[in-house]
Amino acid sequence: MAYNTHMNFWQKIKAEKGMILALSPMDGVSDYPFRSISKKYGQMELVFTEFANVEGVCLSKSTQILNHFDFDNAQRPLIAQIFGKTPKYFKQVAVLLCEMGVDGIDINMGCPAPTVSSHGSGAGLIRTPDLAREIIKAVQTGVQEWSEGLLLEDCEDISTQTIAALRDKKKFFALEDADRKRQPTVSVKTRIGIADDEIESWLPNLTQMNLAAISLHGRTLKQSYSGRSNWEVIAKATAIVKQNSPNTIFLGNGDVLDYEEAKQKVIDCGVDGVLIGRASFGRPFVFLPSKQREEFLRTHNLFAIALEHAKLYEETYGQKERYNFLPMRKHLAWYTKGVEQAALIRSELVRSNSATEVAEILKKHQLI
Numbered sequence: 001m002a003y004n005t006h007m008n009f010w011q012k013i014k015a016e017k018g019m020i021l022a023l024s025p026m027d028g029v030s031d032y033p034f035r036s037i038s039k040k041y042g043q044m045e046l047v048f049t050e051f052a053n054v055e056g057v058c059l060s061k062s063t064q065i066l067n068h069f070d071f072d073n074a075q076r077p078l079i080a081q082i083f084g085k086t087p088k089y090f091k092q093v094a095v096l097l098c099e100m101g102v103d104g105i106d107i108n109m110g111c112p113a114p115t116v117s118s119h120g121s122g123a124g125l126i127r128t129p130d131l132a133r134e135i136i137k138a139v140q141t142g143v144q145e146w147s148e149g150l151l152l153e154d155c156e157d158i159s160t161q162t163i164a165a166l167r168d169k170k171k172f173f174a175l176e177d178a179d180r181k182r183q184p185t186v187s188v189k190t191r192i193g194i195a196d197d198e199i200e201s202w203l204p205n206l207t208q209m210n211l212a213a214i215s216l217h218g219r220t221l222k223q224s225y226s227g228r229s230n231w232e233v234i235a236k237a238t239a240i241v242k243q244n245s246p247n248t249i250f251l252g253n254g255d256v257l258d259y260e261e262a263k264q265k266v267i268d269c270g271v272d273g274v275l276i277g278r279a280s281f282g283r284p285f286v287f288l289p290s291k292q293r294e295e296f297l298r299t300h301n302l303f304a305i306a307l308e309h310a311k312l313y314e315e316t317y318g319q320k321e322r323y324n325f326l327p328m329r330k331h332l333a334w335y336t337k338g339v340e341q342a343a344l345i346r347s348e349l350v351r352s353n354s355a356t357e358v359a360e361i362l363k364k365h366q367l368i
């Protein structure tokens with residue numbers, strides 16, 4: 001692809017690096033501290049936030065849901081992911097994300113969780129393609145109208161508390177005011193179908209929408225996380241996307257373990273890049289090419305990184321209402337994978353309540 005100034009950041013990365021490697025969005029996992037640590041040590045090109053529910057952003061009395069969108073400039077390009085089923089809320093949350101200064105807005109059309117998909121959101125949208133397209137249009141309209149001057153204050157379902165919380169966040173994370181000439185891209189992450197491969201009927205609904213990117217997890221909604229991600233279907237989907245919408249970046253996803261496997265998928269399936277999710281738990285180095293990965297493992301102590309992660313978690317959320325250390329514990333367990341005496345160390349780490357306690361445990365076992 002020839003490089004030109006009209007390219008969006010997806011296309012620029014593809015042109016510069018040959019492929020795009022991204023940290024997949026993961027609810028309950030890819031919060032701000034996890035993304036910071038992953039990006040610092042894994043140096044992947046893109047990170048996605050956990051998904052946040054647009055109905056929740058607009059209707060909830062609490063502003064806690066905005067924590068899903070926390071980011072700083074070091075995480076750019078940052079893609080915020082949202083889910084839901086109500087176009088008018090998608091439009092207003094798109095305006096909110098523009099105001100926050102994210103680089104991309106991704107719409108989740110892949111979540112199989114019954115609490116999401118059985119209500120018609122996430123992968124449930126594969127059943128209602130007209131609504132799926134309406135939602136994409138709503139987000140694109142929100143972005144467009146914001147770039148033409150629409151104010152967050154003019155969005156009827158965004159409360160004054162939400163606007164105040166957003167301003168506080170921008171201050172906390174040192175985010176400058178967003179430039180209305182820099183519109184966030186709009187993309188979709190989805191699955192191959194409800195019970196079977198439906199890409200031939202489903203994907204054209206997306207490729208006609210002028211999306212910057214489409215990410216495809218090679219499982220159906222019914223499969224949830226069972227079986228294997230079907231990369232043959234992903235390869236077939238590449239052809240559909242490239243034929244119908246050649247400027248749309250297309251990423252494959254599912255069961256990829258490291259940089260080399262991702263590169264092989266790009267070669268074998270023709271995708272522009274790959275999202276890696278679960279393989280990165282406690283292992284930010286999986287995004288590095290093998291030589292750099294070996295060097296990383298020679299020169300870094302993963303437990304020092306675990307402690308850095310715990311400290312960042314505490315610094316970020318320690319002062320927030322309803323703060324607790326619980327969500328950090330699973331990460332600590334993941335950092336012990338493949339370590340001698342892992343069971344004992346893990347059992348202590350998953351009972352820790354602060355970064356200070358984590359440091360004590362790691363010191364006691366002479367791990368830092």
Ligand SMILES: Cc1cc2nc3c(=O)[nH]c(=O)nc-3n(C[C@H](O)[C@H](O)[C@H](O)COP(=O)(O)O)c2cc1C
Nearest residue numbers: 024025026027050051189217254255256276277278
């Ligand atoms: C704990 C967990 C939470 C997830 N949350 C999201 C999410 O918020 N949005 C999304 O699009 N996908 C979500 N996913 C799906 C992943 O992004 C990814 O598509 C899936 O795990 C397959 O990729 P992998 O085999 O590399 O993990 C989640 C997956 C896991 C395991």
